[in-house]
Amino acid sequence: MQVILAQPRGFCAGVVRAVEIVDRALIKFGAPVFVRHEIVHNKHVVNNLRDKGARFVETLEAVPAGAVTVFSAHGVPQSVEEEASERGLQPIDATCPLVQKIHKQGRQYAASGRAVILIGHAGHPEVIGTMGQIPGPVILVENEADVARMSLAPDTPAAYVTQTTLSMDDTRNIIAALQRRFSDLVGPDTNDICYATQNRQSAVRQLAPQVDVLLVIGATNSSNSIRLREIGTACGVPSYLIADGSELDPAWVREAKVVGITAGASAPESMVEDVLAALRRLGPVQVSTMDGKEESAQFRLPAELAEVQPVSI
CATH class of the missing domain: 3.40.1010.20 (4-hydroxy-3-methylbut-2-enyl diphosphate reductase, catalytic domain)
Structure with missing residues (x-):
């Protein structure tokens, strides 16, 4: 089986920044660090940070007074910022720039x-x-x-x-x-349109004519991942949204000679490797990466975390 990886795919600069903020906050302040909503829409990222001591909540009522609280990459209403101030929380804003x-x-x-x-x-x-x-x-x-x-x-x-x-x-x-x-x-x-969204969608449109099946790695609550699957389908290619290799149905790729893989902006590269491992369990796999845009954007971290060295993102 031939596998072609989309380029670009996976983490965007805003997601890298948000995950790194939680990682560095845990190092600086110690566990627990509270995060309002999932920091990004990916269960593997969330579970990894939870294992390190992050606590994910949907409302600030669940956060003890004075606790370090991270606002997710999606941003929050001003009312949430005001509530955090009233309750004496230590907010760190991970909203994508x-x-x-x-x-x-x-x-x-x-x-x-x-x-x-x-x-x-x-x-x-x-x-x-x-x-x-x-x-x-x-x-x-x-x-x-x-x-x-x-x-x-x-x-x-x-x-x-x-x-x-x-x-x-x-x-x-x-x-x-x-x-x-x-x-x-x-x-x-x-x-001003998000470069990552446009680049990943353009890559899928370029990749679709070259493959028999498209696998999109991402969460079912990830808007940009869902859209990548929809674009693949609109291009006439059977397209499936999966979180990791465990969700791969062998029947999808049984007759495929060429499989395309992309990943939403909140899906880590480790999940691409996990899906490749699942494909290799079905038979020999030859992997290549399509030509595409190289993304170099980096977003500045909050000043209070800039000097903290993360273990990983």
């Missing part, structure tokens, strides 16, 4: 008097955080039909921002619908 940039843009649009529209998925932690970071009402749209149902007048000064795990391809039609609806609409430059 690209998500923080969306928050800042949204606040600027709101301050200028524009109606703010957020393109994203209802209920996603990043969307909840973004809507809670922008003052005033924020209108969430998930598709073109939502745009058509909006009650704002066509001459309303409006602005849009997007969930970072959506690519330019994901949002293009929705943005076009907004442009048709509003005579005064502004939005972020296309360069």
Whole structure:
């Protein structure tokens, strides 16, 4: 069996930073360190940090007063920041800098008097955080039909921002619908779209014509991983989302001569190796990596953790 690995795949700079923040906080402050929500959407990453002493909670009510508390890469509403302050917690913000940039843009649009529209998925932690970071009402749209149902007048000064795990391809039609609806609409430059989301989706589109089956490594609650599987399917390739090698069904690859593998932005490379090991148990495997973009982005750590040396990420 021939296996082609997508390039790029797996961890993005925002995920590396978030995981490293928890790792370094555990070294500096000792266990337990509390983390509001999963630091990233991957059970292997979460379990590894839990084994080191991280405690994952969904509400700050579960955190003892004064405890070190990390906010996840997805970001949190201002109300959570205020609650942490009121309870005397020691917050460390692991929000992805690209998500923080969306928050800042949204606040600027709101301050200028524009109606703010957020393109994203209802209920996603990043969307909840973004809507809670922008003052005033924020209108969430998930598709073109939502745009058509909006009650704002066509001459309303409006602005849009997007969930970072959506690519330019994901949002293009929705943005076009907004442009048709509003005579005064502004939005972020296309360069502000999350590079990791776009790069991984482009890689799958390039990889799909070369393979018989596509395996996407990621969590079922990972928006960007789900989208990678959907793109593979849309390209006409049987595509499956799996967390690790234990979820591989041999029937999927039994007749395949070439198998493609990619990984969502919160999936570690160790899980790619785990899936490769599962394939090798079925027979000989020849592995190659497709040509693709080399990502070199790095995000600065919080000042209080910059000098701490992590054991691993």
